[in-house]
Amino acid sequence: MFNLKEIIRPNVLKMKAYSSARDEFKGTAEVFLDANENNLGSLAGENYNRYPDPQQKALKSRIAEIKGVRPEQIFLGNGSDEAIDLLFRMVCTPGQDSMLHLPPTYGMYEVSANLNDVQLDAVQLTSDFQIPVKEVLASIKPTTKLLFICSPNNPTGNLIEPESIETLLDNFDGLIVLDEAYADFANAGSWTKRLDEFPNLVILQTFSKAWGMAGLRLGLAFASEEIISFLNKIKPPYNINEATQKLALQALQHTEGLCDMVEEIVQERELLMLALPGLATVEKVYPSDANFILIKVKDADGLYNYLLDKGIVVRNRSTIKGCEGCLRISVGTLEENQQLLQAISEFR
Ligand SMILES: Cc1ncc(COP(=O)(O)O)c(C=O)c1O
Incomplete structure (x- = not known):
C-alpha cells in the first residue's frame, strides 16, 4: 500500500x-x-x-x-x-x-x-x-x-x-x-x-x-x-x-495560438516522416508522437559532422545504448526542414 x-x-x-x-x-x-x-x-x-x-x-x-x-x-x-x-x-x-x-x-x-x-x-x-x-x-x-x-x-x-x-x-x-x-x-x-x-x-x-x-x-x-x-x-x-x-x-x-503551433509542428513532422525514409543514408525512421524524430543512419557521426558543416545542428544519440547509429532531429520550420532534407539527400 x-x-x-x-x-x-x-x-x-x-x-x-x-x-x-x-x-x-x-x-x-x-x-x-x-x-x-x-x-x-x-x-x-x-x-x-x-x-x-x-x-x-x-x-x-x-x-x-x-x-x-x-x-x-x-x-x-x-x-x-x-x-x-x-x-x-x-x-x-x-x-x-x-x-x-x-x-x-x-x-x-x-x-x-x-x-x-x-x-x-x-x-x-x-x-x-x-x-x-x-x-x-x-x-x-x-x-x-x-x-x-x-x-x-x-x-x-x-x-x-x-x-x-x-x-x-x-x-x-x-x-x-x-x-x-x-x-x-x-x-x-x-x-x-x-x-x-x-x-x-x-x-x-x-x-x-x-x-x-x-x-x-x-x-x-x-x-x-x-x-x-x-x-x-x-x-x-x-x-x-x-x-x-x-x-x-x-x-x-491565447490557448488557440498553442493549438495552431502544435498543428503546424505535427504537420511538419508528418512531412519529414514521409520524406526521410526515401533518403539513401536513412536506414530507419522511428515513429514519433513528439516534436522530434529519431532516425537510424548508415554513418551517424559522418552525417552529424556533415550537417554541422552545412550549419545544421541535430542531436547525435549514436553513443547511447539502444540508439546506436541514431540522430535525433527536432522538427523545425517548413524552410528549415526542407534545408535539412536537401542536405541529407546530398550526403555521400
Ligand atoms: C523529457 C523531458 N523532460 C523535461 C525536459 C526539461 O524541460 P524544462 O525545460 O522544463 O526543464 C526535457 C527537455 O528537453 C525533456 O526532454
Whole structure:
C-alpha cells in the first residue's frame, strides 16, 4: 500500500519551510517595508523591484482552469528540471535510497540521481521502446523511491503503452514520475485527467516545448495535494521570477495560438516522416508522437559532422545504448526542414 509519509525523507517531514515576507503578509497595504527591496524602483522596469508571488497564485489558477485540475495539485518549477531535482530531495535519502529509470530516456533523471547521491537502477526499454513490465517489477527494491517514465519518450519519440503505466502505478509503493514534456504533440490525452485515481503519480509537463517558452524556464508538476505541499515546503521561496509569471500568464490567455503551433509542428513532422525514409543514408525512421524524430543512419557521426558543416545542428544519440547509429532531429520550420532534407539527400 502506498503511504506518502513513509517515503518522505524524515528531515523533510520534520523541517519547517522558510517563511518569506510575502508569505507572512496577507491583505492589502500601501507601504511595503518588509522585504528589504529597493523601494525607489527598478532599472529593469515596473514592479521588478518587488519579489514575485512565492505561490504563483494567479498563474496556477489559470493553469488549473486550462488543465482541469485544482490549483493545489500544481507545483511550478524553474523548468521541469527543478521539479525532478526536488523530487529526489523530497523522498531519497542520499547514500541510502535508489531510483529506477528506463533508458534510452531523458538524461536529467540520471544526472539528478548522481547529484543527490541516489543509486541509479536501470531497466532497458524493449527494442520497440516499450516497458518490459515484468522486468521492471522484478527490479524494484525496498529502497526504490522513484520510478521515471517518459511518455512520449525522449530521445525515441514514442508514447509508452498506457496499460504498462497503469500496471506499474498499481504495483509500486514509491512515486511514479511520468514525464509528459512532449504530450502536446501526441494524439493521446494527458494522465492529469486520472490524477485522483493514483496517489503515487507525479506528472511533469513543461512550457519549454509546445508553448514555446524554453527561455522563460517554467515547468509543472501535477500530483496529489499532499505531494504538492511537500514540494512547496522544500522549494526555494521565489523560484519562479516575476517576468516568467507575468509573461506566462499573458501567453495562457491565447490557448488557440498553442493549438495552431502544435498543428503546424505535427504537420511538419508528418512531412519529414514521409520524406526521410526515401533518403539513401536513412536506414530507419522511428515513429514519433513528439516534436522530434529519431532516425537510424548508415554513418551517424559522418552525417552529424556533415550537417554541422552545412550549419545544421541535430542531436547525435549514436553513443547511447539502444540508439546506436541514431540522430535525433527536432522538427523545425517548413524552410528549415526542407534545408535539412536537401542536405541529407546530398550526403555521400
Ligand atoms: C523529457 C523531458 N523532460 C523535461 C525536459 C526539461 O524541460 P524544462 O525545460 O522544463 O526543464 C526535457 C527537455 O528537453 C525533456 O526532454
